[in-house]
Amino acid sequence: MRRIVEVSAPGKLMLFGEHAVVYERPCIVTAVDRRLVVRTSLYPGNKLILNAPDVGINGYESEISRLGRNENLPKGVRFVEQSVVNFFDLYNVSSGVKIETESGFSSEFGFGSSSAVTVATIASLFEIFQMSATKKEIFDLSYKTVHNIQGLGSGFDLAAAIWGGTLYFVTEGKIIEPLEVESLPLVVGYTGIKADTPTLVRKVAELRKTNPKTIEAIFNSIEAVVDGAKMKIKGSDYVGLGELMNENHKLLKSLGVSSLELDTLVKAAREGGAYGAKLSGAGGGDCMIALVPKNRRNEVENAIEDKGGKVIKVGLNAEGLKVEK
The missing domain is CATH 3.30.70.890 (GHMP kinase, C-terminal domain)
Structure with a gap:
């Protein structure tokens, strides 16, 4: 297993189709050049150690078995926790992990920091445990994670974080079609x-x-x-x-x-x-x-x-x- 991995994912900007995309309709979304970075390493024992300075969290730790129970944590932390829970449950892995996040954009702008941190965390876990995954597999696990935390959602922001570019997207990833775009002014x-x-x-x-x-x-x-x-x-x-x-x-x-x-x-x-x-x-x-x-x-x-x-x-x-x- 690798000792440390660093994964980044972009934010997003919705171009067309807000709200209707939650109900089986298409949207068009583009990835933006502000990125969120996740660094993941293995850690002795069965704990998650998390440093997320962009949401005011440093040195947070919890037993893996107790993750996801504290709804009072900042939302960004909850997405990281739930990503770890879902990955460990699905792949039956056992280890402690240390995760650090670094955001190149403020969550206040609505560029999709929650989706970017979810995607980057899950991708980093695949990497650190040396497991291959398709983009769709990362999307599906990320989509489940977001639904665990906030319920309703379509997944377009997750798709933008994974595929990048400009996408024609239908609810739950039923269609994810990259569009050839030179530039949009x-x-x-x-x-x-x-x-x-x-x-x-x-x-x-x-x-x-x-x-x-x-x-x-x-x-x-x-x-x-x-x-x-x-x-x-x-x-x-x-x-x-x-x-x-x-x-x-x-x-x-x-x-x-x-x-x-x-x-x-x-x-x-x-x-x-x-x-x-x-x-x-x-x-x-x-x-x-x-x-x-x-x-x-x-x-x-x-x-x-x-x-x-x-x-x-x-x-x-x-x-x-x-x-x-």
Whole structure:
């Protein structure tokens, strides 16, 4: 067995299909060039030793047999714990492990730090125990782990962390199709408000229970937008893609998941010359995105910042899961 391994996974940015993807619809997601690193080594005994300074955890330890019982731990720690539990249970391994995490992005932006740390932890365990695994096997175990912690979810952020690039994705990984994308001229604006993804997903689930016909019709419209966006991306039709962004945002507003802050930044970006703009992710806060002509990028960025947003510089279509050493 190897003595120490280092694995990294990227964050993600949702382009099209939020919320509907939880209900058997497609979405389009891209990996961003902010990475989370997990270093894993074997440790004497049967304990997990965890250092995760990005969530304020240093020198945390627990018996492997007691992992997953403390719901008061920071969410990032719970994802690491559950990853270890599920891996050890599935493969019947016995050892102590020491895990250190290092994040290249703040969880506040909504770039998918929970998914990145789950994927990187599970991949590092396969490596440290010298077990081969396909991307789909890593996805399936990661998906189970995320569901153990937060219930509802589609897995698109896990797929982005594993495959990287830009993906057309259907719920639970039924379809994971890499899209050939040269570059998308996107501006990312942060509202300054942290979104509560599980709460927003539950809110939409409740809406669907009380008004199923209306919500399913919205989901069907979002699906049509996603499929249209897939074709526009392939054809590099940015004007058409921007129009679909605007339509997607309108549909998400009708689900009640946007916010005054998001709407303000989206409107500012459009008025600044963007082809189109929308919220990105669960809504309620976090980030919005705008597709911009090259000669209007500065105007759009300034328009977002003039309304109190923060422009986040990220590269898109980034490399997926990677064994660093």
